[in-house]
Amino acid sequence: MESQKIDIKNSNNSIVGQIHSVETFGALDGPGIRYVVFLQGCFLKCIYCHNPDSWSCEAGTPRTAREVMVDILRYKSFISKGGVTISGGEPLIQPDFCHELIIRGQQNGLHMAIDTSGYSPLSVCKDAVEKADLLLLDIKALDDELCRKITGESNKNALAILDFREKISKPVWIRHVMVPGITLKEELLIDLADYLKKYTCVERVELLPFHKMGEYKWEQMNRDYTLKDTAVPTNKEIQMAYRIFKERGLPIVKKF
Numbered sequence: 378m379e380s381q382k383i384d385i386k387n388s389n390n391s392i393v394g395q396i397h398s399v400e401t402f403g404a405l406d407g408p409g410i411r412y413v414v415f416l417q418g419c420f421l422k423c424i425y426c427h428n429p430d431s432w433s434c435e436a437g438t439p440r441t442a443r444e445v446m447v448d449i450l451r452y453k454s455f456i457s458k459g460g461v462t463i464s465g466g467e468p469l470i471q472p473d474f475c476h477e478l479i480i481r482g483q484q485n486g487l488h489m490a491i492d493t494s495g496y497s498p499l500s501v502c503k504d505a506v507e508k509a510d511l512l513l514l515d516i517k518a519l520d521d522e523l524c525r526k527i528t529g530e531s532n533k534n535a536l537a538i539l540d541f542r543e544k545i546s547k548p549v550w551i552r553h554v555m556v557p558g559i560t561l562k563e564e565l566l567i568d569l570a571d572y573l574k575k576y577t578c579v580e581r582v583e584l585l586p587f588h589k590m591g592e593y594k595w596e597q598m599n600r601d602y603t604l605k606d607t608a609v610p611t612n613k614e615i616q617m618a619y620r621i622f623k624e625r626g627l628p629i630v631k632k633f
Contacts, residue, residue, distance in 0.1 A: 394474030395437035396445070397428075397466055401452050407490040407511060407550075409459025412449050414478070419467040421496055421528040423517065424603055425556055427591025431466040442477040450485060460488030462513070469493050472502040479508045494528070495535025503541070512542055515552045518560055519569045527559065543578045550581040555610050555618055557587065566618050570625045582629045584618050586610045 387393070395417040403413040415428075417437025430436075449461055461482050468475050468491055475491060482489040490511040499506065506512065516535060518524040524532040542549045551573060555561040573579055587609055595602035610618075622629040 391441035391443035392474045392477045393439050393441050394445070394471050394478075395434070396440050397431045397437050399448070402455065403462065406462040406464060406492055407460060407513060408488070410456055411459040411462045411490075412452050412456050413462045413464055413492075414445060414449075416463065416465045416468045416471050416474070418470055419465055419494075419496075420470060421467065421494055421530055423494075423528050425527075425554060425587055427588070427594070428466070429591065429594050429598055429600060434470075442474055442481055445478060446481040446485070449482065449487070453485070453487070456487070460490060460510070462490040462492050464492035464513075467494055467496050469495075469497040469502040469505060472497065472505045475502075475505040476508060479505060483508075483510070493538075495532075495538045496530060498534050499537055499541055502538075506538055506541060507545060507547075509547070512538070512547070512549045513552060514539060514542075514549050515554070516569065517554070518565070519572055520565065523560070523565075539576065539578075543576050547578060548580045549576070549578045550583060551579055552583045552585055554585045554587055555615070556604070557608055557610055557614065559607075561587070561610055561614055561618065563617065563621070566621045570622045570627055574625045574627055580628060582622055582627050584615070584622070584629065586615055 397415040397417040399415065400413040403411045406413050415431065417431055418434035419432045463475050463478060479489040488510050490513060491505065491509045492513040494515045494517065514535060517527050517532060521532050539549060553569065573582065587607065592602050592605065619629060
């Protein structure tokens with residue numbers, strides 16, 4: 378296994394992070410209109426990833442949390458009813474940067490969220506996970522063996538993070554990508570829904586249909602895209618998944 382986090386350094390009392398890109402008017406990554414900071418680096422290798430260019434920890438633009446917040450505040454009037462989402466890559470492999478950025482955002486009255494796969498152990502990222510106003514947690518697969526096939530890693534850290542957010546009574550939005558023949562199976566969806574219904578911290582469940590919008594990036598990077606022959610979910614399959622979660626009383630939101 379690779380290192381659990383990217384080494385970062387202090388500069389003028391502000392932590393340096395590796396930034397992949399930003400979106401100043403995001404509407405899909407948390408409540409309201411949001412400034413989305415995509416951090417560089419991810420140790421997972423998800424077979425359906427649409428941003429494989431974000432995997433490398435050596436790439437990206439170094440910027441301090443202070444510098445990023447200065448830019449964010451330029452858009453405060455637009456995101457005041459939304460907030461900021463720290464995404465990736467996998468943001469929690471830069472946990473100290475996330476933590477500082479969250480604190481700076483909250484000090485300026487902004488709602489701060491983290492969009493994460495839950496890759497990092499709590500021992501590495503607890504401060505950021507605890508401080509965030511909202512966690513968007515991507516459960517790749519409830520079955521650990523299947524999760525390893527999809528991502529190359531276990532799901533134990535993601536489930537531990539969910540347990541921790543439940544313990545501290547802070548909200549989580551669950552995200553789950555539905556891939557036909559892999560995660561989009563009735564028995565797997567039932568298992569996941571039954572598992573999640575015990576959590577009072579889960580405010581929302583987003584079922585995300587598999588898509589191929591990032592396939593061209595795999596080709597550009599000369600990587601083997603194993604899902605090239607996998608079809609996108611049919612409307613019937615999506616409705617089946619939606620029904621399973623709705624019947625179990627989960628706050629399901631259609632993302633299609």
